[in-house]
Amino acid sequence: MSTFTFVLILGAAVLVSSAINQVVSGVATPLIQIGIGVLLAFAGLTTSNFQVDPELFLVLFIAPLLYHEARNTDKVALWSNRAKVLSLAVGLVIVTILCIGFTLHALEPTIPLAAAFALGAALGPTDAVAVASLSKRVSLKRRQSILLSGESLINDASGVVSFQFSIAALTTGTFSLISATGAFLVSFFGGIAFGLVLAALLAFLVSRVRDLGLEDTTFHVLLEVLTPFAVFLTAEHVGVSGILAVVAAGLSYSFFNRDLGPSIARMKIVSSSVWRVLSFVLNGLVFVLLGIQLPHAMMGMWEEKAISNGELFFLVLVISAIVIGVRTLWFVGISYVGRKQVAQAEQRNSGGTPEQVRRVLRSIRLVTPDSLKESLALALAGPKGAITLSIMFTLPWSLNAAPGVFSQREFLIFLACGVILVTLLLANFALPALLPDEQGEKNYATDTDASIEVLRATIEELAARQTRENRRATQTVMAQYNDRIDRIKQGTGEQDDDSALRLEALEWEQEYVLSAIDEERVSPVVGYRMLRRIRQSKNLIQRDRDVLWLFGIIARRAALVSRSITRTLLDSNVLSDGFEEEREVRQLQAESLEYVVKNLRARLDDPNYRTEHVSSLMVQVQRDLRRVKRIGRDIGTVARVEDKATEVRRAGFLIELEHIQQMYESGRINRHTAKHMRENVHMMQLELEDKV
Template sequence: MPVFTLILCIVGAVVLSAFLSRFIPKVSTPLVQIVLGIVASQMPFFPDTELDPELFMVLFIAPLLYLEAHNIDKNALLKSLKLSLSLAVGLAVATMVGVGFTLHAVWPMVPLAAALALGAALGPTDAVAVSSLSHEAALSQRQVGVLKGESLFNDASGIVGFQFAIAAALTGTFEVGDAILEFVISFFGGAILGVALGLLINWVFERVRAFGWETTTTRVLMELFLPFLLYLVAEAAHVSGILCVVAAGLLVRFDRTGIGPNVARTNIVASSVWHVLEFSLNGAVFILLGMLLPDAMSASWDDAEISNVTLISIILVVACVVVGLRFLWVAGMLRLARAEDTRARRRMTKERWRSAAVMTFGGPKGTITLSLMFTIPYTLTNGEWFPMRDELIFIAGGVIIVTLLLANFLLPVVAPKRGGDDSREMMEASIEVLRRTVEELAERADDSNRRAILTVIDSYTKRITRLKHRLGGIDPAGYVDLQITALEWEKDYVKERLAEAKIAQKHEPTADGELTIEVCERMLDQIMTTLRHTKTDRDHAMWRLRGRLRSMHRRTVLLMSRVNNMVRRSTPMISEDEIYAHLHAMQINAIDHVIDKLYEEMGRDEYDTEYCSALLLDYRLAESTLKSRPNVGSATALAAQIDEVKRDSFAIELRVIQDMVEADEITRAQARQLRKNVYVMSVDADANF
């Protein structure tokens, strides 16, 4: 039961981290998860956490490395293979040696073999941690390819070096000849076995699919089972399970074979399952880091023989060694690299030094480092406690946090998002969001809703066409500001009509007066809701709260008024057809008011004439569409259905935007702007069709 409770708590913390990361985009998700793990460890209902090192290796490292190898861009990997291998093997060995001898020299209490194990564990980088950052840094495709290739290969080299260092620490002996022979057998044996198993797996999956035996359930289960099977088979054969998993992951291609809707659907489901599993496993590792750090910290912190200042100093020293070695190594590789055209070595310009800094801060330590440190056994072969185990984990955790902080806050500084043509990027992103929304709406069409959906799709098509015409010509932020101002004009117009109707109704109650009040309240509530979503500044927090309270008050008063009229029969009952007809007329009047204001604005300097002209076109199109619709009768049912489809379409847009953020297709700043566009369009005249 405690194990089950622990699993539930970790999963809950991972889910919570996904929500919190949306509200603090400037802080990377791994940092949020580490903090959640620290907080969770202090909760009384969280059980004590102890991990079996071998189980941890199989449960976390094998599937993560398999997925990383399977999804990596093979072409980009081949283009940057030399630099990636240099970082993955050469830098990993240099880090192992540099950290090991430095730590043993400044803190002799740590045995050399154990210090080398720490250095080996700090060799692998965590590309997932980089992709989990605020997406505010601009990395080139080559830089991303090098970092991912390095992360893939140095996992294997770091793990092999770590295992040999731990073996030396456990036995107290280290035979160079035997170690080299064992390394060659383990390294190349694991790679060869992975290649053989990868080819066999491809053949098996192709046969299963060819015979029609594959189903979505069996395919997903077999794929999830695969990395664990590969690792266990390799370990049973006494070769590197990690390299076996990586080699097989690079070769397995069963999700790229076959055609047809069933195959496509199966591939989509498998991809979604792996996406969830990847985030869950990575999140669980960082949650566990936060949960285990306090115990390791307290064990070292409370030890009278170990100075707390020494612990912090050691973390900073090791972090400096790791980061410094990486910067020097990357700079050296850039200096030695030859130009593709002239084959001459290039000088280190300011831009190339900046690139070296980007590659340095873009390689934080994370999942693999922590996983390896957790696999350090508690005792030596002679039964004694492993020396300085808690302190080594504490140092590794501290270095992970330091490198994550550097990546989180310094990487956007050395590689800021280019200003470039932000207008064009936003227009292209908006078109892509609208296109995906149209595709999903089209998939939902059937005989009962086809007319309403086609009407909404037609409006989206017009929006896409207008955006393509404006592409690169209008600043979307400035245009949205004018749209919000137009909404303010609509709000003022409706509030004036509402005040007039209330005064007239107070002196002489009529059915038309009651109808006008209800229509104005509905329109005003919708406009205010949109304005609250578009006011994103913190200064407007109280304004949004007061707006919500006023909205609740308006709805309550309106409901009470209708109930009172229904009981007293003071005015005739108002049908939805009448409300729709009156709302239709009020919308046209509000549009005419905004059009007049836009014409006035064109003679001023507050907004560009181009913005006013573009928005005038939108309002003119919306006005003509509204005037072409019948007011009452059978059109009411269609209008209600169209309104429902519109609400669904806006929800689809918001979900598409979130999917694009998670897929790293747009930045969080662009997502905020796109969401604001959706909220504006939900009330904008163009959205009234």
């Protein structure tokens, strides 16, 4: 199998995992991707054709993932908790390396101590994607989320740097603590400084490009995507840590990019979407590779005679216990120090004497049931994942110090895979028992609350985009969004399911247009243009779409096309003036809307119809009718006036869809609510294009 085919299969697997994740609840996305990888492995797919250079693997997977993670980190919260985060990201990683290294070497002396330290360094980083997905299913406090997200960002860098030093000692066979410490400090602080300098230079370049009037979104987004690769490769070439340079560049991104304006806002929306897809694909590829690697690693080690199968699983469980145990003890210490600091501050603020403060501090216990439970939960909330496996894949195939194949490479990868799987399973199934979602079903916002939140966010985004040229148009559109919020609050929005009445209104409109075509009161081109719009509107409202519905759509479309072609061929004025055709469209639209209003009035007193649905829809149709008549008086003039407002409305709809997707991905709304909200926006988009 060629590498190209292999990569295509991996991409398809990630795509399938995305679809399954939308349907299956209660299982983290990484576990789904690992499962797909296992199935591919049993189908005969292997990683034998995926042997890339270790440096390339770091650049390809780790650099962009860390850069994206650093960009989206809450810098203020990270700085406020810098001491705790640094202790987790540096101190905990070092302790984990030492504990795993010495324990593994003691249990399996055939593994060099440097190789055991390398495994410990690879198991230091936590998986940011898994941590983010866990927050949707458990009740994490803000303080806890900040600690976990900050740890997952910085410990990636410390783990990678430590791994690189361990591999250097392994391949050369020599190690000097003094020289290693000096090299570590140069690499560490040099990488941070170099990343800041490169970020400033890139920001300067972007500002100069904008000064030249180049506001092309594609250019700026592509530059952002290429930034982590350029920063990593340049830093490594200079001799400092490329990983830390990438993290520093990502953290300083928001400080060096403070420009505002409509084009900047549009670019940020596109950039956010691109990075979300890119990070999901890269993480997905690594987890699918993990799933493919697991069966082959297990079978290879299963047939290994030098070590028994029971010992293999024993080592995996021991290393997993060390990882979780060390993390638990570390969080117990953080909790103890934090409780002492709070008590000390409270005593001092209340005017307590130094002796009273010391007495209170001595009364604080090292471990309490609540602190132990929270510490264990936070320990489980830091599973290993993409970064760990990416690092392990960079293990050398041979050693300079001992010529020949590095025989323990597959063994170490197997241990890493086993620990990743154990920690992911515990995080997915054991953590919710320790930190259950206190909101339960209330975690989902109601349709009303979600709609209002999306509309408010859209108003804020439009306000940030307005300029002197589009201020009047933007304010007009913002007023329309405020009206929509008021209608929803008053209960006249689309909160109840009035789709049956809307479908019936579209049937009335279609009935009028068909009669106008048959009676030759309008040209076939105009008539069938209206019918296509009505059919699209009906498709958006209809939700029960089975095979019969699909065949019905095909049959109706074929009938419409056939009649349209027949009428058009018989019409001698097909190439008439576009202005006249537009006038005719407006006239037909106004007449059909008047026909709909007439039918709605007749059903106000009908007990078979809900009065609030009829009156609400009548208000909307009458509003559309007034707009159509106003535009029909002077199409040319009004089109020029409405042009900017129409552009702002289009942008507003895109912003709405973006916020709906963000709410769905963050677990604020369920799939049904998101689908319903998207359909409403699509309907308004369709109506807008018809009115332009």
